[in-house]
Amino acid sequence: xxxxSSHSVKAAPAQFVGQKSTTSVTAPGxxxxxxxxxxxxxxxxxxxxxxxxxxxxxxxxxxYQNTVRNRFFAIKTAPHAQYDYVILGASHAVVFDYDDMNAxxxxxxxxxxxxxxxxxxxVTVNRLLLDYFLAEHQTKNVVYFIDSFAFxxxxxxxxxxxxxxxxxxxxxxxxxxxxxxxxxxxxPVAPGYLLGFYQIxxxxxxxSDISEEEATRFDKxxxxxxxxxxxxxxxxxxxxxxQTTFQRYLTEFETMVRELHEQDxxxxxxxxxxxxxxxxxxxxxxxxxxxxxNVLRPYEASFHDFSLVSNDEEFFFNTDHLNRTGVExxxxxxxxxxxxxxx
Amino acid sequence: xxxxxxxxLAFFTAIVFVYYLIPSKYRWLLLVVASLxxxxxxxxxxxxxxxxxxxVVYLLGLAIGSAQSSFRRKTFLTLGVVIALAPLxxxxxxxxxxxxxxxLLSGNETGGETSLLPRLGLLLxxxxxxxxxxxxxxxxxxxxxxxxxxxxLGRFTLYVAFFPKxxxxxxxxxxxxxxxxxSPTRFTPEGVTLGLQLVLWGxxxxxxxxxxxxxxxxxxxxxxxxxxxxxxxxxxxxxxxxIYCDFSGYSxxxxxxxxxxxxxxxxxxxxxxxxxxxxxxxxxxxxxxxxNTWFRDYLYIPLGGSRVSKPRFYxxxxxxxxxxxxxxxxxxxxxxxxxxxxxFHLMSMAxxxxxxxxxxxxxxxxxxxxxxxxxxxxxxxxxxxxxFRAASFADAITIFSRVWQAVPQLPTLLKSFPxxxxxxxxxxxxxxxxxxxxxxxxxxxxxxxxxxxVYVRWAFYYVLLFALLVIGQWGQKxxxxxxx
Numbered sequence: 001x002x003x004x005s006s007h008s009v010k011a012a013p014a015q016f017v018g019q020k021s022t023t024s025v026t027a028p029g030x031x032x033x034x035x036x037x038x039x040x041x042x043x044x045x046x047x048x049x050x051x052x053x054x055x056x057x058x059x060x061x062x063x064y065q066n067t068v069r070n071r072f073f074a075i076k077t078a079p080h081a082q083y084d085y086v087i088l089g090a091s092h093a094v095v096f097d098y099d100d101m102n103a104x105x106x107x108x109x110x111x112x113x114x115x116x117x118x119x120x121x122x123v124t125v126n127r128l129l130l131d132y133f134l135a136e137h138q139t140k141n142v143v144y145f146i147d148s149f150a151f152x153x154x155x156x157x158x159x160x161x162x163x164x165x166x167x168x169x170x171x172x173x174x175x176x177x178x179x180x181x182x183x184x185x186x187x188p189v190a191p192g193y194l195l196g197f198y199q200i201x202x203x204x205x206x207x208s209d210i211s212e213e214e215a216t217r218f219d220k221x222x223x224x225x226x227x228x229x230x231x232x233x234x235x236x237x238x239x240x241x242x243q244t245t246f247q248r249y250l251t252e253f254e255t256m257v258r259e260l261h262e263q264d265x266x267x268x269x270x271x272x273x274x275x276x277x278x279x280x281x282x283x284x285x286x287x288x289x290x291x292x293x294n295v296l297r298p299y300e301a302s303f304h305d306f307s308l309v310s311n312d313e314e315f316f317f318n319t320d321h322l323n324r325t326g327v328e329x330x331x332x333x334x335x336x337x338x339x340x341x342x343x
Numbered sequence: 344x345x346x347x348x349x350x351x352l353a354f355f356t357a358i359v360f361v362y363y364l365i366p367s368k369y370r371w372l373l374l375v376v377a378s379l380x381x382x383x384x385x386x387x388x389x390x391x392x393x394x395x396x397x398x399v400v401y402l403l404g405l406a407i408g409s410a411q412s413s414f415r416r417k418t419f420l421t422l423g424v425v426i427a428l429a430p431l432x433x434x435x436x437x438x439x440x441x442x443x444x445x446x447l448l449s450g451n452e453t454g455g456e457t458s459l460l461p462r463l464g465l466l467l468x469x470x471x472x473x474x475x476x477x478x479x480x481x482x483x484x485x486x487x488x489x490x491x492x493x494x495x496l497g498r499f500t501l502y503v504a505f506f507p508k509x510x511x512x513x514x515x516x517x518x519x520x521x522x523x524x525x526s527p528t529r530f531t532p533e534g535v536t537l538g539l540q541l542v543l544w545g546x547x548x549x550x551x552x553x554x555x556x557x558x559x560x561x562x563x564x565x566x567x568x569x570x571x572x573x574x575x576x577x578x579x580x581x582x583x584x585x586i587y588c589d590f591s592g593y594s595x596x597x598x599x600x601x602x603x604x605x606x607x608x609x610x611x612x613x614x615x616x617x618x619x620x621x622x623x624x625x626x627x628x629x630x631x632x633x634x635n636t637w638f639r640d641y642l643y644i645p646l647g648g649s650r651v652s653k654p655r656f657y658x659x660x661x662x663x664x665x666x667x668x669x670x671x672x673x674x675x676x677x678x679x680x681x682x683x684x685x686x687f688h689l690m691s692m693a694x695x696x697x698x699x700x701x702x703x704x705x706x707x708x709x710x711x712x713x714x715x716x717x718x719x720x721x722x723x724x725x726x727x728x729x730x731f732r733a734a735s736f737a738d739a740i741t742i743f744s745r746v747w748q749a750v751p752q753l754p755t756l757l758k759s760f761p762x763x764x765x766x767x768x769x770x771x772x773x774x775x776x777x778x779x780x781x782x783x784x785x786x787x788x789x790x791x792x793x794x795x796x797v798y799v800r801w802a803f804y805y806v807l808l809f810a811l812l813v814i815g816q817w818g819q820k821x822x823x824x825x826x827x
Contacts (some may be wrong), residue, residue: 037532044801051805055812191349200812 059199062206063169069097069209071116072170075133082138084111085339088126089145090156092272093117095322096145096331098214105331109339117145118166119211122156123252124185125166130256131183134263135175141266141342148288149236151249158185167193168202169209217317219324224277224313232319233281241284246291254295266342267301273311273330278320302342306334344384346596347550347817354381355600362604367527371497374604378506382470389468392430397503399426400478401496404485408492416486423482431475434465439673470510472670474503476637481517483641490518498524507600511593513611513633520606528605540789540804541599546815547807549592552772554816556585559769564732567741572749573760575742582732583725584773587615590631609633614780619716620695621687621723625664634670638663661685671731676739680730687723768814 067073087093096105097115106113114137116129130142150156160166167189170176180190192198199205257267269292279285285307293303310333315326322330344351358377362370383390403423410416441460448459481502484490493499502520563570563578570578594611601608611632618624625635646659661682668681733739749756782788792800 033532034530037535040797044804047801048805048808051809052812055809197812201815201817203814 055200056196059196059202059205060171063171063199066206066208067169069211069214070166070169071118071129072132072167072173072176074114074116075129075137076171076173076176078114078137080112081136082112083114084139085113085141085143086130086133086139087113087115087117087143087145088121088130089117089272090121090147090150091117091119091321092147093145094119095218095327096335098218098327099324101324101327101331104328105335105339108331108336111339113339114139118160120150120156120160122150122153122160123249123256124157124161127252127256128161128179128183128186132176132179135179139265141268142260143268143270143339145272146269146292148282148285151246151253151288152238152241153245157249161185162189164189164192164198167198168204169199172196213317213321217323220317221314221323222316222318224275224319229278229281229319233278237283250291250295253292257296257299257301261299261301267296267299268338268342269296269301269303270335270338271305271307273309273315273322273326274307274320275311275313275316276308279307279311304334304338306330310334344381346593346600347546359603363530370528371501371524374505375497375501378501378504378509381506382504382509385469392468392471393474393504394500396427396430396475396478397500398496399423400482400503401493401499404482404492404499405494407482407485420482420486424479427475427478427482430468431471433463434467434471436669436673438462438464443675473512473514474509476514476634477503477517480514480637480641484516484518490521493517493521505601505606507597508608511590511597513594513597513609514637515608515633519609523606531605534605535603538599538601538603541595541602543599543804543807545592545595545599546811547592548588548595548776550815550817551810552769552776553585553588553592554818555765555772555814556581556588556769558816559766560585560732564734564738564742567733567738567745570745571756571760572745572753573756576746577766579725579729579742579746581769583616583721583728584776586728586731587612588776614784616721616724616777617717617780617784618720619713620720621684621691624720624724625684625688634667638667642666657689660688664688676730676733676736679736680727683727683730684724687727
C-alpha cells in the first residue's frame with residue numbers, strides 16, 4: 001500500500017521535547033478541520049452501528065433457523081419450564097440426544113428430559129449450562145454422565161468454556177449475558193457474546209449444527225483399530241494425571257452436587273458403557289471412581305457404574321461412543337430403570 | 344497480545360487516548376512504558392534481554408561517537424555488533440549450527456548423548472531478529488557519522504522497542520526515526536485517517552485473507568506425501584498470497600498505528616507480485632523493503648557491492664541472498680530459498696544482459712511483455728516459497744515431484760478436484776486483493792480513493808469492516824514473520 005503522508009510530523013523548534021511549551025499549538029484552519037473530522041467520525045460510527053445492528057438481527061435470525069443441538073439454544077428455546085431430568089456430561093452423554101433418542105427416552109420413561117451434555121464438556125462447562133438452565137427453569141433430577149478425562153485437564157473445562165464455538169449459536173439472552181460476565185472463567189468471552197460478534201462471525205451460519213457423527217455415523221458399527229484407539233485415548237487423557245488439577249475439578253464437582261442437594265435436586269451419576277479393551281486403557285479409573293463416590297456420599301447422590309455392561313463391540317460407532325443400537329439397548333436395559341426409579 | 348486481537352484494540356485505544364492528552368514532553372515515556380508492557384505480555388523475561396541489548400548498544404553508540412581514533416571507533420563498532428548479534432546467535436542459530444556440525448562430523452543431527460555439541464533448546468524471543476538489526480544499523484550509522492549518537496536513553500529505547508514495529512518491523516533506521524522524537528506530534532485528522540485506513544487494510548489482508556488461506560495451506564503442507572497434487576498446487580499458490588497478506592498486513596498495521604500517533608515508519612511492501620523481474624521483486628523496493636535495504640546498506644555495500652570484479656559481484660549477490668535466507672530461519676531450507684532467489688536474480692541479470700547484446704530492439708509489445716514478465720517472476724518466486732514453507736528439504740522435493748508427475752493429467756485432476764466453498768471464497772478474496780493492487784499499481788488506488796466523494800470512501804471502509812466481522816478468521820493466529 002503506497003500512501004504518502006502529506007502531514008508533517010515535525011513541528012516548530014519552540015515545541016521541542018523538554019521545552020516549556022507542552023501543548024500542541026494548532027492553527028485556526030486546523031481547528032475547523034479537526035471539528036469536521038470529529039463530526040464525520042461520529043456520523044461514520046453511527047451509520048456503522050446501525051449497519052451492525054442490522055447484521056446482528058440477521059445473524060440472530062439465522063441462529064433460530066439453523067440451530068438444533070446447541071445447548072444454550074436448547075435452554076433458551078426449551079418448551080417447558082419444568083423438567084424431570086436434565087442430562088449433563090461430555091460426548092458419551094451427547095449420543096442420548098442424537099436423532100430421536102431423547103424423544104424415545106421420554107416416551108419410554110414418561111418423563112420430561114432435557115439433554116445439555118456437550119462434546120468435551122468438563123465440570124466447568126456443565127456447571128455453566130446448569131446455572132443458565134436453573135436461572136429460568138426447574139428440574140427434579142440431574143443425571144451426570146461422568147468421564148474421568150474431563151477432570152484431568154483445563155482443556156475440557158476453562159479452555160472449553162472459552163471456546164467461542166459454544167456461543168456461536170447462543171441466541172441473545174440477558175440471563176446468559178449476566179452469567180457469562182459473573183463467571184470468572186467466561187468473562188473473556190462475555191463481550192463477544194454481548195455484542196453478538198460470535199453469531200455474526202459464525203462461518204457455519206447457513207448450516208445446521210448437527211454433527212457429522214450424528215448425521216453419518218450413528219447407525220454404523222466400528223471395527224476396532226488399535227492405533228485409532230490409542231490416538232483417541234492419547235487425545236483425551238494427559239500422559240500423567242496431575243493430582244492438583246484433578247482435585248480442583250473434583251472440588252468444583254462437589255460444589256455443584258452440594259448446591260443441587262441444597263435445592264432439593266436429586267443427583268444421579270452414571271458411567272456410560274465402554275468397550276472392555278478401551279476401559280482397560282483408562283488410567284487410574286478405579287481411584288477416580290472411589291474419589292467420585294466419596295464426593296457423592298454426603299449428599300445421598302447415587303453412582304451407577306455401567307462401564308462394563310451393554311458394551312458389545314457392535315454397540316459402538318467409534319472407539320468409545322454408543323451407536324443407535326447401543327443407545328437403545330442401554331436405555332432399555334439400564335437407563336430406563338434408573339430414571340423410572342428416581343421419578 | 345497480537346495486533347489481530349480485541350485486547351490489542353483496547354490497549355492501543357487507551358494508549359492513543361492518553362498519548363494525545365498528556366503534554367508532549369512526556370509522550371516518549373508513555374510509549375516506552377507501553378512498548379515494554381506490550382513486549383512483557385509475550386514473556387516478561389525477554390524484556391530484560393531487550394533492555395540489556397538496548398543499553399549496551401546505547402553505551403557503545405556513545406563510545407563510538409566520542410572516540411577520537413579510528414581504531415577505537417572500529418573496536419567499539421565491532422564490539423557492539425558482536426554483542427548485539429550474540430543473543431540472536433544463541434537463541435536462533437546455536438542449535439542449528441550444532442546440529443549441522445554434528446551431521447557433518449558424525450552423521451547424527453538429533454542431539455542427545457552421542458552428539459558432539461550440546462543443544463540449548465531455547466525459544467526465540469519475539470522480535471529479536473528485528474530489533475537486533477535496528478541496533479546494528481544504529482551502530483553502523485553512528486560509526487559512519489550519518490548520525491550523532493543518541494544521548495537520551497529513553498528515546499533510544501523507544502527507537503529499539505517502539506511497539507508497533509517491535510515484533511516484525513519495519514526495520515526502522517535511527518536516521519529517520521530518532522529525529523521524529525524531537526518534534527512533538529500533533530493530532531491531525533489526515534494522519535489519523537491515513538493511519539486508520541492502513542490498519543483497516545492491513546487487518547483485512549491478515550484476518551480475512553491470510554488466516555483463511557493458512558487453514559488450507561497448513562493442512563496440505565503438514566503431510567505433503569498424502570496430499571493430492573492439485574491440493575499441493577493450490578496450497579502453494581495460496582501460500583504465496585498468505586505470506587504476502589500476513590506480512591504486508593502486519594506492516595500496514597504497524598505503519599498505520601505509528602501514523603495515528605504521528606510517526607512515519609518506512610514503507611515495507613510495494614505490490615511485490617507486480618514485479619517484472621526477480622531483481623525488481625527483491626532489490627527495487629517491492630518485497631520487505633526495510634530488510635532488503637538493510638542488507639544492501641550494511642552487508643552488500645560493505646562487501647563491495649557492484650564495484651568489484653564480476654565473480655566477486657556475483658558472489659556478493661548470492662551471499663546477501665543466502666544470509667537473508669538464514670535471517671529468516673535457522674534451517675537449510677531457508678538458506679536454499681535465499682540461494683535460489685539469488686540464482687534467479689543472477690539469471691535474470693544474465694538474460695537481460697544477453698538480450699541487450701543480441702537483440703536490443705526485439706521484444707514483446709509493452710502490455711504483453713509486462714504481463715508475461717509479471718507472471719514469470721511470480722512463478723519463479725512461487726517455486727522458492729515451497730522451500731520457505733515446507734517443513735524440510737525432503738518435503739519440498741516431495742511437493743515438486745508430486746506436482747511434476749501429475750502435470751500430464753493436470754486438466755483432468757483439476758476438473759475432478761473436490762473444490763469447497765472455502766476454496767472459492769479464498770480465490771475470490773485473492774481476486775479482490777489483486778484488483779486493488781493492480782489499481783494501485785497503475786491508477787494510484789489509495790490516493791484516488793481519498794479524492795472520491797465521501798459516500799464512495801465510506802462504502803469501501805464499511806465493506807472492509809464488515810468483511811472483517813462476517814468472514815474474518817479471528818482465532819488470533821500469530822503473524823508468520825513473528826517467528827523469524
